[in-house]
Amino acid sequence: MQNIFNFSAGPAMLPQEVMQQAQEELINWQGLGTSVMEVSHRGKPFIEVAEQAEADLRELLQIPANYTVLFMHGGGRAQFSAVPLNITKSSDLSQHLVTGQWSVGAEEEAQKFCRSSIVAKSKEIEGKMYVPKQDEWSIAEEPGYFHYCTNETVDGIEIDWVPKSQSGQVPIVADMSSNILSKPLNIEDFGIIYAGAQKNIGPSGLSVVIVRNDLIGFARKDTPAIFNYQLQAASGSMYNTPPTFSWYLAGLVFKWLKAQGGLTEIARVNQQKSQVLYKQIDATGFYSNNVHNEYRSKMNVTFKLSDESLNEVFLKQAESNGLVALKGHRAVGGMRASIYNAMPLAGAQALADFMKEFERKNG
Ligand code: PMP
Numbered sequence: 001m002q003n004i005f006n007f008s009a010g011p012a013m014l015p016q017e018v019m020q021q022a023q024e025e026l027i028n029w030q031g032l033g034t035s036v037m038e039v040s041h042r043g044k045p046f047i048e049v050a051e052q053a054e055a056d057l058r059e060l061l062q063i064p065a066n067y068t069v070l071f072m073h074g075g076g077r078a079q080f081s082a083v084p085l086n087i088t089k090s091s092d093l094s095q096h097l098v099t100g101q102w103s104v105g106a107e108e109e110a111q112k113f114c115r116s117s118i119v120a121k122s123k124e125i126e127g128k129m130y131v132p133k134q135d136e137w138s139i140a141e142e143p144g145y146f147h148y149c150t151n152e153t154v155d156g157i158e159i160d161w162v163p164k165s166q167s168g169q170v171p172i173v174a175d176m177s178s179n180i181l182s183k184p185l186n187i188e189d190f191g192i193i194y195a196g197a198q199k200n201i202g203p204s205g206l207s208v209v210i211v212r213n214d215l216i217g218f219a220r221k222d223t224p225a226i227f228n229y230q231l232q233a234a235s236g237s238m239y240n241t242p243p244t245f246s247w248y249l250a251g252l253v254f255k256w257l258k259a260q261g262g263l264t265e266i267a268r269v270n271q272q273k274s275q276v277l278y279k280q281i282d283a284t285g286f287y288s289n290n291v292h293n294e295y296r297s298k299m300n301v302t303f304k305l306s307d308e309s310l311n312e313v314f315l316k317q318a319e320s321n322g323l324v325a326l327k328g329h330r331a332v333g334g335m336r337a338s339i340y341n342a343m344p345l346a347g348a349q350a351l352a353d354f355m356k357e358f359e360r361k362n363g
Contacts (some may be wrong), residue, residue, distance in 0.1 A: 005347035008325035009153055009300060009338040010178065011198040016342075018252045037245040041238055046248075050236070053251030060257055063187050063210060070209040071237040071247050073226060076102070076177040076196030079207055080109035082227040083145065083173055083192060086219045088114040092144030095119050095170075097163065099131050100152030101331060102175060107147070114144065122157060128292040129155065134163055145171045145191065151179035153199070154329040156302035156336065157295045162189040171215055179299050180208070181257060182341060183267035191215050199299070200340045202250035205243040257341065266341050273339045273348035274298040280352040286359045304334035310362055311335075321354050323347075 006013040029036045030045055039046055054069050063069060072078065083106075084094055093115045096107040099122040110116045119137040122129050146165065151158040158179060163172055171191025180195040187193070192211045198204035211229055219228045226232070231239045260266055278296060281287040281303045289296065289303045305314060314335070318326050328334040339348055 004322045004324055005343065005350055006324050007337045007339065007343070007347075007351070009199070009329070009336060010196070011204050012200075012338055012340050013342045014202065014249070015253065015256045018249065018256050018342075021252055022249060036248045039244075041241055041244050046244060049248050049251055050238075050242075053247060053254055056251065056254035056258060057208070060181060060254060060263055061185055061187060061210070066213050067187060068211050068213055068216060068229070068233045070211065070229065070232050071242055071250075072207045072209055072232060073205065073240075073243060075198070075204060075207050076175060076194065077105065077109070078227065079175070079194040079209060080106045081113065082209075082223075082229070083147070083194070084110045084113035085223040085227060086229045087171065087192075087215050088144040089220070090114055093117060093141060095139070095143035095146045097131070097137075097146075097148040098122070099149060099157050099159065100155035101329070102152055102154070102177070103147070103149040106149065106175060110147070117143070119146075122155075122295075124290075125292070127290060129157060129290055129295065130292040131157065131159055131295055133161075142167060143170055145173050147173045147175070149175040149177075151176070151297055151299050153178040153300050153338075154331055154336075156289070156291055156297040156300045158297040158299065159295065162186070164189075171212070178338075178340070179297075181263065181266070182270050182299060184263045197246055197250060199338070200253075200342075202253050203243075203246045206246035206250060208250070260341075269345060270298045270339070270341070273343065273345055274301060276345070276348045276352045277301045277303075277337060277339070280355045283356075284359065284363070286363050287355065299338060299340055301337045301339060302328060302332065302334060303337075304328075307362075308334075313362075314358060317358060318351075318354055321350075323351050323354055326351075 027035055094110040096118050097120055098104055098118050107116055119139055120132040122131050173192045174190055176193050177196040178199045181200045194207055194209045197206040216229045216233055226240050281289050286306055287303045326335050328336040
């Protein structure tokens with residue numbers, strides 16, 4: 001089989017070593033003669049997997065003891081609703097920084113459950129997308145929570161600074177679906193962090209939620225039980241049957257990350273990978289990226305060809321060179337190279353080399 005570099009935005013490629021291990025133990029896991037997806041979530045073997053995965057995640061992200069980790073159903077979007085259901089009353093206000101498709105989605109969902117407002121939106125300045133800093137926001141009243149998306153998967157916008165609550169009272173809620181575990185974090189900056197799994201964690205169907213304990217216990221009466229943080233926390237995320245295979249595989253990914261040297265090391269490689277690509281994009285004007293340097297995503301590198309009539313041939317030739325899933329999201333067009341943790345530097349380099357050669361032939 002030809003060596004493929006898969007640039008899919010999600011579900012995305014997983015580390016090869018992890019996939020190999022999963023394959024090796026698929027039908028005879030831990031010598032039990034059965035697969036991990038065929039055993040009870042309440043049995044000792046699976047409980048050990050579940051607890052080890054949490055311990056490894058806590059170690060990787062340095063999660064303090066006053067935060068609970070939940071492994072929930074429903075991907076990233078489930079949390080668009082779970083957050084307001086768990087921490088607001090319908091008269092409360094949620095405040096949103098809107099920087100692309102996913103933060104829009106979170107704001108629209110919040111509207112169903114509480115009042116909501118937008119403090120600022122990303123905007124184009126001299127052809128580049130920029131995120132207004134906190135001193136440029138309009139804030140009329142203190143909200144029940146503040147929400148933003150640390151990495152906009154579709155738009156390729158990543159925010160490295162963390163908004164601060166002026167009074168210290170407003171929980172900062174972050175959708176980290178597409179950049180969690182890509183670099184070290186200060187968990188204490190946040191009230192709630194959530195992430196759908198299918199980019200940097202494991203297979204889809206799972207979401208990881210990291211919630212500060214003082215925010216647990218305020219769910220509305222009509223909150224569906226499986227989205228209730230208190231019920232899930234009290235039952236070790238097993239109020240109902242969790243997505244066991246995704247949880248197991250996430251555990252393998254966390255171990256792989258530790259073996260890579262943890263998040264400082266993975267951040268260094270992620271920086272290198274994105275630099276290789278942005279350097280190629282910026283080289284001549286044949287390609288372009290429309291995000292201000294400060295906000296260029298290290299996970300989703302978006303770019304356009306100056307002659308968009310070449311898009312189809314670019315994608316076709318990339319694919320025949322083993323570089324797959326580069327088509328940009330239908331909402332924005334162009335190209336997108338998603339280079340999550342599992343993408344090796346060699347993959348980013350292979351794409352940059354291909355782009356250079358494609359330009360030489362078509363420029
Ligand atoms: N937030 C972000 C940043 C995402 O990239 C995605 C999915 N691409 C979602 C939320 C929604 O996730 P899900 O499809 O798992 O509900």
